[in-house]
Amino acid sequence: MPLYTISTPAPLTAQTRERLARAVVDIHCGLTAAPPTFVNVMFSHGLPIRRHLQAHMLANVRKGRSASTNSELREQMAQSLSEILAIESAAVEVAMLEVPARWVMEGGVVLPEPGEEADSKWGGEVAPHPDQYQPAAAAGE
Amino acid sequence: MTDTVRVNGFLQEGAQPDRLVREIESSIQSTYRRFFGKHWRLRYTWFSLPPGQSFVAGEPSRTSTVQVAVPDGTDDEVRHAFMREVCDIWMARTGCSENEIVLSVPDSSYAKRFMASNIDRIDPRRRAVTALRMARHLLWSRLRRGIAVMSINLSRAG
Numbered sequence: 001m002p003l004y005t006i007s008t009p010a011p012l013t014a015q016t017r018e019r020l021a022r023a024v025v026d027i028h029c030g031l032t033a034a035p036p037t038f039v040n041v042m043f044s045h046g047l048p049i050r051r052h053l054q055a056h057m058l059a060n061v062r063k064g065r066s067a068s069t070n071s072e073l074r075e076q077m078a079q080s081l082s083e084i085l086a087i088e089s090a091a092v093e094v095a096m097l098e099v100p101a102r103w104v105m106e107g108g109v110v111l112p113e114p115g116e117e118a119d120s121k122w123g124g125e126v127a128p129h130p131d132q133y134q135p136a137a138a139a140g141e
Numbered sequence: 142m143t144d145t146v147r148v149n150g151f152l153q154e155g156a157q158p159d160r161l162v163r164e165i166e167s168s169i170q171s172t173y174r175r176f177f178g179k180h181w182r183l184r185y186t187w188f189s190l191p192p193g194q195s196f197v198a199g200e201p202s203r204t205s206t207v208q209v210a211v212p213d214g215t216d217d218e219v220r221h222a223f224m225r226e227v228c229d230i231w232m233a234r235t236g237c238s239e240n241e242i243v244l245s246v247p248d249s250s251y252a253k254r255f256m257a258s259n260i261d262r263i264d265p266r267r268r269a270v271t272a273l274r275m276a277r278h279l280l281w282s283r284l285r286r287g288i289a290v291m292s293i294n295l296s297r298a299g
């Protein structure tokens with residue numbers, strides 16, 4: 001958790017999937033300071049998504065973040081999908097579902113609430129504060 | 142009277158033999174009944190993830206993701222004990238590490254919203270046909286393999 005599912009009508013290349021997966025990690029961790037270790041991304045194709053769409057993302061994220069953070073998450077994810085897939089922003093939709101952290105077990109422990117990662121036994125390293133976070137792209141990867 | 146709970150899971154393609162998945166289904170079913178009552182029946186749907194279609198931390202992933210809904214308002218103590226047992230079953234049967242299983246145990250009402258969000262992305266005019274197509278794949282799989290499994294990619298769901 002989070003779990004991002006990206007659906008497209010046709011298969012994406014392996015390179016595009018890798019690029020998108022890394023972009024999702026960069027955006028999610030950059031905005032939320034969550035540990036990258038547990039940012040899950042899945043891809044599916046062949047589902048007849050709504051006709052005006054060329055890409056759909058369903059984001060399952062922990063509940064407890066501000067509406068503005070979630071709104072920014074959706075916006076940046078949509079922009080990244082649009083850029084990497086080279087499609088118009090109107091052809092991209094990002095839907096979000098928030099799930100209470102205490103309903104999810106990952107790495108053998110119940111997930112901590114957003115912002116409480118450092119105090120938990122959650123196995124991942126906590127990402128730097130958003131102000132200090134350096135996305136992979138910016139780091140020259 | 143029997144109540145039904147949907148269990149949805151994403152498995153790495155070919156990672157778990159069908160026999161093992163059937164054993165896991167049976168174990169989780171028994172555990173669920175012990176925690177929540179003997180009137181519950183679990184209905185499983187598995188989606189297989191071909192190589193290169195799942196990532197964690199931007200790298201290829203071997204993680205399985207499972208969602209088992211529980212009655213609304215289930216106490217956290219009960220929920221967490223159930224989660225622990227299901228994770229233990231999964232790791233004992235598959236030999237995976239605790240980092241390779243993500244278990245979500247939401248209230249039933251959330252699970253319904255999750256399902257509705259998945260359906261909402263589908264073209265409304267093709268929802269009925271898509272549902273029938275998926276049901277056919279899952280029924281055929283159930284008859285042939287003993288588990289209801291289909292690819293996450295509908296175009297190669299068979």
